[in-house]
Amino acid sequence: MVETTSKPSVVKRMVRLVVLAVLSAAVAVPAALAISKWQDWQFRASESALSLAMTEHAISLENPPSPESFFPMQVVSRPPSVSDFPILSAEEAKGKIEDNELVLGVTINGESRAYPLNVLTGPDREVFNDQLGGRRIAATW
Amino acid sequence: MYATEVEGKNLTLGVSGMLWEGSLVMVDQETGSLWSHLLGACMKGPLVGKELEVIPSLITDWKSWKARNAKGSLAWLPRSAIRYRSGSSRLDAGLGLGLVEEGESRIWDFGFLAAHPVINDKLAGRPLVVFFDLSAEAASIFSRLVDDQVLSFTFSENQCLDNETESSWDLQTGAALSGPMQGRQLTRLPGIISDGAAWETFHPKTTVWLPDEKP
Known part of the structure; x- marks a missing residue:
């Protein structure tokens, strides 16, 4: 009896484990894919937003240089200003x-x-x- | 070259580390305002809307400069570049000399200037002349008004003469070297040397001088 009751319970446990693993994978894999896709999309969105912003604000005859069309980009850190240098005759x-x-x-x-x-x-x-x-x-x- | 006094405040200008349309943005230490390097205009910060006065200046080679400014001084620090030399042909590099006058702007390309060292022109009704000394790649803009007379200039046999008095003029300083005008000095206008494409970006309404123009 002990053997007959314990045997199916081992099989059942194994089945349960397999089912759980399959279910986890079924949820986790698409979720991971979705997250990576979302991140990719987000990156592309920010990239296209930047290029859109640059195109939108590009100065032209219709959008001449002004405080409204001023969209600078930081490309290097700000160096100290220069006021001290030798003056030679x-x-x-x-x-x-x-x-x-x-x-x-x-x-x-x-x-x-x-x-x-x-x-x-x-x-x-x-x-x-x-x-x-x-x-x-x-x-x- | 800018004057840095703005509304009684002395500004210390420097590089902000930002670019706007590929062009340098300056920052002042006193207010943190951001200034377009090419326009000399404040674009952001407490001084927005203010403009820096352009001080007329000349880019030429040291040989020419010291010959004409024997008592002049030289600002010096160890070189951070070696490429800026006369004779290194900046003529096809797209550089030009630009001027803004009463809201109108125009640029004269170095390539054209090499073939036309003296150009009588007008901008916003102001008679002006563009001189180019090829030996030093030195470009200048001067007013053609001397006293109440508007002069016109010609260049022949390596000499610049005015048609009215036949005095000869120095292409770099705008000083009359000989003739009835000897000792007189043309007024230098605040021309700015700029990349032609950048000039056209920042002055969308600019006109560009072309060799077939007969002003």
Whole structure:
């Protein structure tokens, strides 16, 4: 009796386990697929929203540059601003800068200063804050 | 080149790390406002709507600059680039010299300027002349008004002369070198060197100078 009652119960348990496993798989696999699809969709949606936003806000004759059409994108972290750099006299400049190097030159109230483009280049170098001929300026081009 | 005094405030400008339509966005340290580098206009923040004054400047090579500004000084830091040199042919790089005058804008392409070093033109009714010194790839815009007279210029045999007095003029400084006008100085206008495509993006109504124009 013991044997006949215990045997079917082992089989039943095994059947129950198999059924449970199949049921779990039946729920889990589509769920996992759905989640991954949803994530994929979400990623694509955000991508297309970005490109849509860029297209929508692209400046044009109908949508000229203005605070309303201003949609900048952060591409590098903000570097510190530049206001401290050596100022050389023409004599001191000899041997530093070469004749064919391009410079951004400015004259204000009789005072002249040149900013070499080869110095004024790069995210942390695009704008030099300075004072010349009694005015405060930002050398940039 | 911008003046950084805005409504009595001295601003310290820098790079924001942002781009707008591929063009640099500046930020001021004092208010955190964001400024379009090409337009010199505040686009966001407490100073929105304000504009920076463009200080007229000239890009030329060091040889030309020091010959004309013997007492001038040089801002210096170790180089962060080496490519900006005269003779390195920026002529087909799509660069141009642009000007905004009373809401109208126009750009003169370096490629065209190389073939037309002196262009008498007008923008928003203002008579102006564009000079291009090919040896230094130096482009300038000057007013053609001297006293109450509007001059017109021609370029021949490597010399720039005005038709009215036949004085000769320096293509880089706009100073009269000889003739009745010797010692006079044309007023430099705030031209901006820009990538032509970027200029057209930021000035959607701009006109582009073309060689067949006869102003």
